Amino acid sequence: MAHSGHIELRSVTKRFDQTLAVDDISLTIPHGSYCCLLGPSGCGKTTILRMIAGHEAPTAGDIRIGGESVIGLPPVRRGTAMMFQNYALFPHLTVLDNVAFNLKARGVGKAERHQRAREVLAQVQLDQFAERMPAQLSGGQQQRVALSRALITKPRVLLLDEPLSALDEFLRLQMRGELRRIQRELGITFVHVTHTQLEAIAVADVVVVMEEGRIEQAASAHEIYTLPATAYVARFMGGQNVLAGTVIALNDGAATLVDGTGARFAAPATSTAPAKGQEIACCIRRDRIKVEKLRGPLSSLAEATNVLAGTVHAIEYQGSYVKVTIDVPGREQFVGNLPDHAFLTAPLDIGDAVVARWATEDVHLLTGDSTKTTTGVRLPLEAQKDGVSQHLI
């Protein structure tokens, strides 16, 4: 267990003066998994990362790595290594000396530490840059140096603070795959902080969606995307539309909702059956929606379920699909992602009156009972690809 990168946060809270940055969080990250902490600025994800690293101490609660509490231990004794946002490469040292820094701090002799540093640099194809200064490297190269510098300490947990945000889009996509590959090769735990949703689901086994110091949902990428637990997660991930209403009927394993404007929605009601009269939200994936021009009068839709009528507000071409934003009176904007061939067969214009339809089995009730701790279910890659990767660039 001593070398295990199994991380446990138990009721961790962090308060800065009057601000509550992290609010009673409990989380388990299994050894060897790739975990992403995802959320907007200020949600507490970086604070959690720094507490795991040992750069901040929790106000309350316990943090365990490999089964042992690390509270009070300095970073180097925790077996963690951190890759800083903007890398924090020492500007006055060469690339080689940067990478060898940990060895120098431990008293390793010059010849030996330079050789080991060169070996690590060779693994990321940067050995011929060993004598350069960090300022002379490109963003992507600096990132690889920062990674080497962290990995030379042979950590059991690697902590990455928004590692890709300083890179341009093309490099970002490349490095994403690199990070995933390195994690698989080393078999250690990666904890990666980001505010980019697609990045998180691309690399992570476990995605932890956070908001205002609390975990909204911690689950596999597939679950977060397809089966969000709360309206916040559904909206934040971006692939869903959120609808709300009151339950008026429950039959045949389906719940029917009616909202304030009289629109009716039906969703499969499974084990967590909502009660009649309960107000509840549900969500429908944007790529499961058919949008077509309105034919016939609006009144024909009066008793229809899982149908919305509105006007096209915006059309955005995204390569394999077209994002259609619809203004629906009395509610927030509704978005449908139409496959490009479908759109081209029946194109729409801004201002067109349209109808959006979807099937009941594609609706997901947001029961709010998310898994706040996770067992780190790692779905096989095939299952993860299903319905998710087609929207990744």
Place this chain on the structure above:
Amino acid sequence: MTARSSNGRPWTFYALAAFFTLFVLFLYGPMSAIFILSFQGPTGGLTFPMNGVSLHWFKALVVQQRSGDFVGSFSRSIVLAIIVLAITVVVSIMAGLAFRYRFRGATAVFYMAIASLIMPGLLLGLGVGLMFQFAHVSPAWFSSALGAQLTWTLPFGLLIMFAVFSRFNRAYEEAARDLGASPWQTLWLVVLPILLPGIIGVALFGFTLSYDEFPRTLIPIGSRNTLPLEIWAMTTDVTSPALYALGTLTTAVSFVVIAVALTSIAVIQRRRARRQRRAREA
């Protein structure tokens, strides 16, 4: 946009450049008078017109009786300045590090430093002299004068360190800590090397302020003068063009020191660039 001349510079550039040139002339102009007069003939006086041209007064500098003990006071000034430099650098760095935390009394210490700076030099010298007098200890250039000069250089050093630290990115320290460096290692291997330009600034300031210092040193100096005091004694007692010769010499020395410093920086940079080019081609 304002009208630009053919090479893209607005008219204000030329106006400001002219102002700047005038200012530089203003700074260096009077020194030109001294420079010329230092070659005054042996019978010449302190002002124009020139009575012949000679190196007489330069020679007079080394002869101690009539003109004053320049060699002695000069060496004392240098030694004192080096001691002040060393103490100022170490104490300012430590104090600069301290002020990055919030601690009780921080504001009091800060304002005490500012007060020490603005206190008229002669008054401070008076106080130090009194202190030594009441303690029945003889004042001397390496004790009382040293302390008096520190009250002038330390606040400057502190202010410079403030400016330097405020630009320092704490991520470097955290990275060092993350990689296993002890606090001392972090300081020595990371913080100080990155802050080196600022530290050199403190050192230069400390040296110059001490070397030039006059009001604070005047009273607590003891029996042997530093150079500024020797010069002052000269202006009040026996004044001769030897004074001007001294001015020319010290300015020349300053130029030489700066030239040496700049060329050594240039040489270091060129050497570093050559090393990296070699590494790249390897």
Place this chain on the structure above:
Amino acid sequence: MRPQRATSTFTRTPYLLVAPLTVVLMVFFGIPLALVVVVSFFDLDKFDIIPTFVLTNYSELFGSSLTYTLYAKTITYALIVWAITLVIGFTVSYFLVFHVRSVLWQMALFLLCTVPFWTSNVIRMISWIPFLGRHGLFNQSLIALGVTDHPLEFLLFSNFSVVIAYVHLFSLFMIVPIFNSMARIDRAVIEAAVDGGASRARVITDIVIPLSKTGIALGSIFVIALVMGDFFVVKVMSGGQSSSVVAAMSNEIAILQYPPAAANAVCLLIIVMLMVAAIIRLVDVRRELSGERQA
């Protein structure tokens, strides 16, 4: 908002680190200051000081009209010199920061300004005498250029020469802090202003001046303190006609009249503190310097 760093193991460190500074300042500033205050209440018997508590020194000080004349004169000098060095300091810094394009030139020109300050103040002050004298270089060049046919008398041993000497000696103290403040202004802010249609004058008044106020405040504090505390420039450059507060003090010290000198010193110190406090009230120097960035 960047959170504070972990403080678990380092609570004693700042006190240890700031100790040397505190000790040196207390011993060589605190105690001497206290002594000066104490001695200001001593009595004087010819040339012996008597340790008692009397207010005679102060009553004599405030009773003499010379005191007020001297203070008025010194404060006037301080304000005039402050105004001139402020204009010079601001203009030179502005030129170096915003109009000089290459950093190398910036540094070289900056160094060019600082080199004279490596020569002793006394010598530099003295150098004005042959320069401004009746037969001095300046008059000679004016006559040679035909600007005037008589040497200008007012140039030397007058208020003019005193002010010139002060400006010559102390302008660097205004340039360095202002230059430092200005160099830290984010160019993008200025470009945004220009983009929004601001004229150059507007950019200066609305952006450059407010953002360099720390430098201006510091420079002002230095210059005012230096002029208020001067005793030799005024005597020499006015040819003995003029005097200042500290010059009068130095006379008293020379004849061992410590208590009256000390009383004068306390009075001056309070006045200078008030002037500096006024500046600090306008610009919170400590907060700006400690680098706590405001939004």
